[in-house]
Amino acid sequence: xxxxxxxxxxxxxxxxxxxxxxxxxxxxxxxxxxxxxxxxxxxxxxxxxxxxxxxxxxxxxxxxxxxxxxxxxxxxxxxxxxxxxxxxxxxxxxxxxxxxxxxxxxxxxxxxxxxxxxxxxxxxxxxxxxxxxxxxxxxxxxxxxxxxxxxxxxxxxxxxxxxxxxxxxxxxxxxxxxxxxxxxxxxxxxxxxxxxxxxxxxxxxxxxxxxxxxxxxxxxxxxxxxxxxxxxxxxxxxxxxxxxxxxxxxxxxxxxxxxxxxxxxxxxxxxxxxxxxxxxxxxxxxxxxxxxxxxxxxxxxxxxxxxxxxxxxxxxxxxxxxxxxxxxxxxxxxxxxxxxxxxxxxxxxxxxxxxxxxxxxxxxxxxxxxxxxxxxxxxxxxxxxxxxxxxxxxxxxxxxxxxxxxxxxxxxxxxxxxxxxxxxxxxxxxxxxxxxxxxxxxxxxxxxxxxxxxxxxxxxxxxxxxxxxxxxxxxxxxxxxxxxxxxxxxxxxxxxxxxxxxxxxxxxxxxxxxxxxxxxxxxxxxxxxxxxxxxxxxxxxxxxxxxxxxxxxxxxxxxxxxxxxxxxxxxxxxxxxxxxxxxxxxxx
Amino acid sequence: xxxxxxxxxxxxxxxxxxxxxxxxxxxxxxxxxxxxxxxxxxxxxxxxxxxxxxxxxxxxxxxxxxxxxxxxxxxxxxxxxxxxxxxxxxxxxxxxxxxxxxxxxxxxxxxxxxxxxxxxxxxxxxxxxxxxxxxxxxxxxxxxxxxxxxxxxxxxxxxxxxxxxxxxxxxxxxxxxxxxxxxxxxxxxxxxxxxxxxxxxxxxxxxxxxxxxxxxxxxxxxxxxxxxxxxxxxxxxxxxxxxxxxxxxxxxxxxxxxxxxxxxxxxxxx
Numbered sequence: 001x002x003x004x005x006x007x008x009x010x011x012x013x014x015x016x017x018x019x020x021x022x023x024x025x026x027x028x029x030x031x032x033x034x035x036x037x038x039x040x041x042x043x044x045x046x047x048x049x050x051x052x053x054x055x056x057x058x059x060x061x062x063x064x065x066x067x068x069x070x071x072x073x074x075x076x077x078x079x080x081x082x083x084x085x086x087x088x089x090x091x092x093x094x095x096x097x098x099x100x101x102x103x104x105x106x107x108x109x110x111x112x113x114x115x116x117x118x119x120x121x122x123x124x125x126x127x128x129x130x131x132x133x134x135x136x137x138x139x140x141x142x143x144x145x146x147x148x149x150x151x152x153x154x155x156x157x158x159x160x161x162x163x164x165x166x167x168x169x170x171x172x173x174x175x176x177x178x179x180x181x182x183x184x185x186x187x188x189x190x191x192x193x194x195x196x197x198x199x200x201x202x203x204x205x206x207x208x209x210x211x212x213x214x215x216x217x218x219x220x221x222x223x224x225x226x227x228x229x230x231x232x233x234x235x236x237x238x239x240x241x242x243x244x245x246x247x248x249x250x251x252x253x254x255x256x257x258x259x260x261x262x263x264x265x266x267x268x269x270x271x272x273x274x275x276x277x278x279x280x281x282x283x284x285x286x287x288x289x290x291x292x293x294x295x296x297x298x299x300x301x302x303x304x305x306x307x308x309x310x311x312x313x314x315x316x317x318x319x320x321x322x323x324x325x326x327x328x329x330x331x332x333x334x335x336x337x338x339x340x341x342x343x344x345x346x347x348x349x350x351x352x353x354x355x356x357x358x359x360x361x362x363x364x365x366x367x368x369x370x371x372x373x374x375x376x377x378x379x380x381x382x383x384x385x386x387x388x389x390x391x392x393x394x395x396x397x398x399x400x401x402x403x404x405x406x407x408x409x410x411x412x413x414x415x416x417x418x419x420x421x422x423x424x425x426x427x428x429x430x431x432x433x434x435x436x437x438x439x440x441x442x443x444x445x446x447x448x449x450x451x452x453x454x455x456x457x458x459x460x461x462x463x464x465x466x467x468x469x470x471x472x473x474x475x476x477x478x479x480x481x482x483x484x485x486x487x488x489x490x491x492x493x494x495x496x497x498x499x500x501x502x503x504x505x506x507x508x509x510x511x512x513x514x515x516x517x518x519x520x521x522x523x524x525x526x527x528x529x530x531x532x533x534x535x536x537x538x539x540x541x542x543x544x545x546x547x548x549x550x551x552x553x554x555x556x557x558x559x560x561x562x563x564x565x566x567x568x569x570x571x572x573x574x575x576x577x578x579x580x581x582x583x584x585x586x587x588x
Numbered sequence: 589x590x591x592x593x594x595x596x597x598x599x600x601x602x603x604x605x606x607x608x609x610x611x612x613x614x615x616x617x618x619x620x621x622x623x624x625x626x627x628x629x630x631x632x633x634x635x636x637x638x639x640x641x642x643x644x645x646x647x648x649x650x651x652x653x654x655x656x657x658x659x660x661x662x663x664x665x666x667x668x669x670x671x672x673x674x675x676x677x678x679x680x681x682x683x684x685x686x687x688x689x690x691x692x693x694x695x696x697x698x699x700x701x702x703x704x705x706x707x708x709x710x711x712x713x714x715x716x717x718x719x720x721x722x723x724x725x726x727x728x729x730x731x732x733x734x735x736x737x738x739x740x741x742x743x744x745x746x747x748x749x750x751x752x753x754x755x756x757x758x759x760x761x762x763x764x765x766x767x768x769x770x771x772x773x774x775x776x777x778x779x780x781x782x783x784x785x786x787x788x789x790x791x792x793x794x795x796x797x798x799x800x801x802x803x804x805x806x807x808x809x810x811x812x813x814x815x816x817x818x819x820x821x822x823x824x825x826x827x828x829x830x831x832x833x834x835x836x837x838x839x840x841x842x843x844x845x846x847x848x849x850x851x852x853x854x855x856x857x858x
Binding site for chain 1: 589590593596597599600603604607608613614615618625626628629634637640641644645647651654655656657662664665666667668669670671672673675676679680683684687688690691694695697698701702703717737738741742743745752783784785786787791793796797798799800803804805807818819820822824825826827828829830831832833835845847853
């Protein structure tokens with residue numbers, strides 16, 4: 001059976017004219033308040049680029065402070081312990097929301113989902129524009145928290161109440177904390193609008209012949225991610241509003257009777273665990289919101305550059321669905337030590353281990369795709385292979401933390417930091433890099449410099465391991481996270497050499513990211529002109545002009561005849577069959 | 589490029605695994621009854637997960653080299669295949685067995701730690717967390733903890749004042765309050781965890797013991813120290829600017845020393 005080439009021929013017939021709009025002329029309508037999903041995609045991409053360098057700068061300050069606490073930073077001076085906590089709060093919030101959620105979905109998803117399914121634009125162009133500008137506003141409000149009295153909040157990106165609910169609980173918990181919550185609430189609204197748009201577009205805007213089971217795995221990933229977003233961000237938005245009410249209107253959703261520094265807080269009857277339940281009901285699916293698009297993309301790239309069909313297309317689709325579905329039943333594994341019922345801990349643990357199954361299926365299938373391929377090591381492929389390696393190492397620590405018995409010891413140690421940075425942070429970032437190197441020619445009409453790209457890959461790949469591998473050891477020796485200094489506790493103090501090694505590795509890796517930045521902007525102006533299909537790939541974005549015209553296909557509506565991964569088909573004239581090519585009969 | 593990938597991925601795997609196998613940085617020596625079981629489960633998990641990690645990375649590096657594009661000279665085309673359902677089913681079932689089995693194997697430890705309460709004869713210690721200190725309270729000869737009231741809490745007073753102990757409650761008269769946690773060896777300790785302000789977490793690595801202290805709740809937990817000595821406590825939940833300084837000591841002594849210490853503290857109160 002040729003996976004992906006069969007399936008129903010009946011397709012959703014939609015009048016695409018309803019979504020078509022004339023190409024705008026003025027600068028503002030063309031580049032600022034654009035309705036074109038490609039421009040909006042680029043806006044998201046550049047927002048994420050600013051955010052990722054901001055977040056990385058904050059981590060640089062943290063790494064300096066951890067090893068040289070008395071170092072005086074130019075313009076900023078010495079970093080105080082409470083400033084360190086503000087830095088980690090803002091680093092986490094910026095990276096999770098404005099990088100890992102923004103770039104893969106808002107950026108590349110916006111640009112390429114409509115093109116890959118053969119649509120002229122997103123289903124709701126105005127909503128699309130609004131969702132970007134809402135997200136942008138959220139970022140501005142978040143960064144503003146640094147500049148208000150008391151500075152940015154110190155309660156961590158998870159914002160556990162009552163610390164996040166009581167202005168008296170610490171510096172930064174005043175106006176800074178309010179801005180932090182408002183920023184997240186604004187972000188949620190933008191994300192909800194985006195999610196609706198992605199779901200509708202996928203269901204209603206596919207070209208003739210583009211059945212669901214002929215969609216590239218990238219589209220499947222964006223589609224499922226959008227569903228997760230729709231279900232998760234609404235809950236976080238509500239939780240944020242409740243927290244704002246606790247802080248400003250005297251309600252007590254999350255704050256019980258208690259004192260801070262011997263002064264009664266004026267609250268009673270609230271539940272700190274309620275915040276954790278609401279937060280992690282969003283927070284765990286959020287991990288998949290960050291990683292699923294990278295999974296989809298890397299599946300795609302492994303197939304393109306191995307010149308082989310993806311191994312087990314259907315299994316990959318079902319695995320994405322299973323991960324998304326199970327992702328909503330495991331939030332309690334963040335709360336094993338919270339005093340939640342130990343019986344429910346057991347249930348959450350089993351469900352969490354269950355997620356390991358579709359994740360393992362994906363890993364097997366990635367390896368199966370490489371197996372007996374003819375691998376071309378272009379820069380997008382290097383990042384895709386790097387992604388698989390990082391996904392494995394980040395994934396394998398999951399079953400430790402998912403078992404309450406081991407979590408008793410590991411919870412809140414650097415082992416957790418190593419785990420989620422590798423799988424949710426670095427692996428996803430590798431997806432973003434792979435996407436940039438892969439789609440840059442289509443987006444900007446020029447190729448990126450391969451030598452710089454490969455240098456960037458090696459520095460980042462080895463660097464990521466050098467930074468995060470030792471964090472496992474630090475955590476195994478009970479080194480605790482969110483400690484501005486390890487000097488006060490003997491066993492943590494003994495681990496100082498590890499921190500020093502990590503900091504030095506981080507400095508080198510951070511420096512390496514400027515190679516990417518230089519390559520990006522240099523190639524936009526000076527890169528070699530790109531052909532329409534430089535990677536000899538099969539999906540629809542490579543059938544159209546480079547860069548694509550305003551309506552994506554220049555007045556033509558593409559017709560799809562085959563699945564997305566028809567490489568090295570025996571008897572075919574080339575080693576790839578475009579999705580728009582008339583079907584060939586394949587023999588096995 | 590395939591060869592470089594193979595070498596780098598294999599080297600990373602080798603170096604990464606070495607420090608785990610050599611236990612260069614590892615859990616401290618266990619000093620509680622639960623430690624042996626937890627440590628054993630760590631070892632089992634490491635062997636199984638480490639095996640998967642090493643195999644997957646070795647395969648990744650190997651495939652990258654073995655199946656590299658050998659240029660126009662090579663006539664070998666990539667293998668046209670959409671997968672293998674039988675293989676998919678096999679590894680799905682194997683993964684289910686591995687993950688669920690691992691989880692079930694740890695269930696007895698979790699039950700004894702968390703599903704069952706402390707036995708009736710356990711030594712009760714109330715542990716109270718506040719920004720950024722730990723207080724330990726013993727019920728005294730009457731076996732009853734005196735009442736505490738939030739409106740009486742004043743950290744600057746230390747001891748009874750910091751806890752907001754109500755001196756009008758007769759049960760409070762013989763309560764002993766300490767800045768370090770002294771417990772007898774080989775006796776079960778029932779910990780009653782409280783917090784005044786924000787969430788803290790009581791973490792003693794040597795005891796393999798961790799539990800959040802949540803304001804508004806009195807959380808009952810238990811552990812049994814099996815070795816005398818001083819063991820550090822650290823706060824394991826972000827609680828504010830002094831989080832990194834919020835540490836303390838569990839002093840495990842013989843039963844006799846414990847009784848003497850408690851009696852001496854009682855005597856000081858008279």
